Amino acid sequence: MIEVKVEKRLKDFKLKVSFSSRAPITAFFAPSGSGKSLTLQTIAGLIKPDKGRVEVNGKPFFDSERGIDLPPQKRKVGYLFQDYALFPHMTVFENVAYGARSRDKVYELLKTLKIEKLKDKYPSQISGGQKQRVALARALATEPEILLLDEPFSALDRSLKEELYGEIREVQEKFKVPVVLVTHDHEELFELAGWIVILEEGRSVQEGRPQELFFNPSSLKTAKLLGHRSFIEATVVEVGKSSLVKLPSGKLLRCRKGEFRPGDRVFVSILPNSLSLSLTDEVNRVKMVVRRVKKGMEIDKIFALFEGKEVELHLPSSLSPNFLFQEGRESTFYLSVEHLPLIRR
Amino acid sequence: MSLSPEVLFSIKLSLKVSLLATLLIFLTGLPLAYLLAYREFKLKNFLDALITLPLVFPPVVTGYILLLIFGKKGLLGELLFKLFGFTVVFNWKGALLASFVAAFPIFVKGARASLEAVDRRLIEVSYTLGKGRIETFFRITFPLAKQGITASLILSFARALGEFGATLMVAGNIPMRTNTIPLEIYSAISEGDFGKANLLTALTALFSVAVIYAVNRLSGGRKV
DSSP states (O other), X not given: OEEEEEEEEETTEEEEEEEEEOSSEEEEEOOTTSSHHHHHHHHHTSSOOSEEEEEETTEEEEETTTTEEOOHHHHOEEEEOTTOOOOTTSOHHHHHHTTOSOHHHHHHHHHHTTOGGGTTSOGGGSOHHHHHHHHHHHHHTTOOSEEEEESTTTTSOHHHHHHHHHHHHHHHHHHXXXXXXXXXXXXXXXXXXXXXEEEETTEEEEEEOHHHHHHOOSSHHHHHHTTOOEEEEEEEEEESSSEEEEOTTSOXXXXXXXXXXXXXXXXXXXXXXXXXXXXXXXXXXXXXXXEXXXXXXXXXXXEEEETTEEEEEEEEGGGOSOGGGOTTOEEEEEEEGGGOOEEEO | OOOOHHHHHXXXXXXXXXXXXXXXXXXXXXXXXXXXXXXXXXXXXXXXXXXXXXXXXXXHHHHHHHHHHHSTTSTTHXXXXXXXXXXXXXXXXXXXXXXXXHHHHHHHHHHHHHHHTSOHHHHHHHHHTTOOHHHHIIIIIHXXXXXXXXXXXXXXXXXXHXXXXXXXXXXXXXXXXXXXXXXXXXXHHHTTOHHHHXXXXXXXXXXXXXXXXXXXXXXXXXXX
């Protein structure tokens, strides 16, 4: 349980972030330089906001109105820096023991995180993934109220990442500690987070459950950030179980339901995975000219011309080669209504 | 070429003066270096410039200014003399003062740079792990900056040992009273006693080589 509403003015940057999450794992999602780390630092007490409130598990860490500002030492926040910031002059054991309650706790954590064998090594003698486990153990040793992870996987390779996703989830469940992590990786976001906060240029622009957020981005910018690729301008004609919109050519398209009224100007986001194989009620039938096909290991990417714009559609490679998707050919595509969200213009 | 009483005296006095100056520099310079490295306060730049002055002034000028301040008619000197009968002029305490002032900036600048080189995030991690400023300093900051601080301390000791110009102005060149090694060498040469000058020069050279070796070893990367 974490509630944050802070403002901080810096030399050439303004931070204005507010969110509230009950999810076990909350993710800050944003491009670099949008104030993610800064927000973590205000939660940890390393930076003092100009005004606002920070509350974790019902405990006020900071409240400008009530004059509360706990020093970092009293907040019990486990902070993992991007490159782990292990103490280079201490062994793994000494690192973990640094803030620990007891030696038993240290041994327990070394065991849980499978780093017992490394206990007498120095940080410079272990790998990136091992460093992360040590940093995690060191943070957990203080029995923190919350774990803050600043881009914890950015320096690791893919297979290691997946292993560590599982570990973070395990740690979260075992120690019942809420986790806030910063990322700009989609995979991380949808794999781990139960709640997502989107930051843009120092401001929190949207928050919500991953599914909700993904299908209802509040702006084009957010949509792009979340991985939407192709957008077509349209006007809402009719709303109901789904939304009917009019495309520039005058054609009608059935799209995902949203909080819109007839006449609203919108973008239709053609999600890459909107391709459907069969024609049912939930599907639009449209004609597009295939421009390029990019074959991949798992998916083929098809770039086709639709309403004068190039849209990107993904298809499992197992369905190719498919004569329908030959370059230069006009083909019929079935687009799933649920995968055509609308974004306000 | 035997060790005359003057030579022995100068060696003893030099060691006493420079060791004591180095100790005082360490005790007062380290807190100052910490403040300059980590805290923001008014007049920080002014303080920094003030400390640097002896590094850029000709030592004789530094000595003259010290005389203006601590001389028996000086701003502070007069008060000290009237109240406590204490003076630094023409005695070994003058040599100590001159060495202290001349070597102080070398230590403070080096120690500050060593402290600033410690990864700020390590200090912040220590805070989030529940440790206060003092414990963090002794367990994280100081151990990580130790080599640089020690190297700076050795350099400032060498500077204190070699102090000549300011010492000459404040303590004077009095045999068996204020003659440190550099002053003794100066006197020996003025008197044409090259044997004595050579002996003391050789001693100084030997010591300098030892200092360079020690500093290089300490600043040559972390062992871990």
